[in-house]
Amino acid sequence: ETGVTQSPTHLIKTRGQQVTLRCSSQSGHNTVSWYQQALGQGPQFIFQYYREEENGRGNFPPRFSGLQFPNYSSELNVNALELDDSALYLCASSRRGSSYNEQFFGPGTRLTVL
Amino acid sequence: AQSVSQHNHHVILSEAASLELGCNYSYGGTVNLFWYVQYPGQHLQLLLKYFSGDPLVKGIKGFEAEFIKSKFSFNLRKPSVQWSDTAEYFCAVNAGTGNQFYFGTGTSLTVIP
Numbered sequence: 526e527t528g529v530t531q532s533p534t535h536l537i538k539t540r541g542q543q544v545t546l547r548c549s550s551q552s553g554h555n556t557v558s559w560y561q562q563a564l565g566q567g568p569q570f571i572f573q574y575y576r577e578e579e580n581g582r583g584n585f586p587p588r589f590s591g592l593q594f595p596n597y598s599s600e601l602n603v604n605a606l607e608l609d610d611s612a613l614y615l616c617a618s619s620r621r622g623s624s625y626n627e628q629f630f631g632p633g634t635r636l637t638v639l
Numbered sequence: 640a641q642s643v644s645q646h647n648h649h650v651i652l653s654e655a656a657s658l659e660l661g662c663n664y665s666y667g668g669t670v671n672l673f674w675y676v677q678y679p680g681q682h683l684q685l686l687l688k689y690f691s692g693d694p695l696v697k698g699i700k701g702f703e704a705e706f707i708k709s710k711f712s713f714n715l716r717k718p719s720v721q722w723s724d725t726a727e728y729f730c731a732v733n734a735g736t737g738n739q740f741y742f743g744t745g746t747s748l749t750v751i752p
Contacts, residue, residue: 558740567643567729567742568683581739615683617740628740630675630683 528552529618529631537637538606546601546634548616556580557599558628559591560615568615574599575621603636611638641666643732645743652720653751660715660746662730672713673731673740674704683729689713700724722752 528551560568570583574593617628687698694706
């Protein structure tokens with residue numbers, strides 16, 4: 526088990542709604558990355574937050590947004606949900622400035638869009 | 640953009656058989672390489688990693704991987720698999736100073752007792 530926690534565990538929304546997912550990073554970590562893992566696929570990088578600012582973004586539309594708080598926890602917000610947004614959303618924390626760039630993953634939030 | 644290819648989508652082995660899972664990546668610069676495992680109902684866990692030095696790296700649970708720079712490969716191996724190795728295995732690449740991890744599509748391993 527890593528020290529990364531995510532909430533909620535499962536979530537069901539309908540198309541067009543908005544959702545907020547939360548992540549608490551492992552103690553001592555200052556960087557949070559978010560990934561989308563569709564069924565049968567590998568995780569796809571959404572974005573990363575460091576010092577409360579977005580620091581790198583994958584190929585996701587602007588309706589995917591995030592926040593990082595002073596305690597390094599983070600939120601992922603998705604507006605105008607689409608059916609294809611149904612996936613496992615993973616949060617990973619790491620420490621920028623450490624000797625290597627290792628990420629520790631949380632258990633994920635399973636989002637179902639109906 | 641970087642990409643990661645895992646050629647074996649589903650592998651079925653009997654216990655004690657040897658395992659090799661292929662991983663190739665496309666990026667010409669310095670890379671950090673990882674293998675993650677996802678056991679049924681559990682989160683992604685790091686099996687092993689390569690940053691520099693000896694291209695043969697050893698991880699947890701008897702797994703090892705070899706980085707072959709000329710082939711852009713980082714194949715995962717285990718001499719003798721166990722039923723408990725049944726899981727999804729993901730190869731991941733991170734460019735030397737970049738923030739983004741690129742994952743392969745995963746290989747589902749089923750070990751038959």
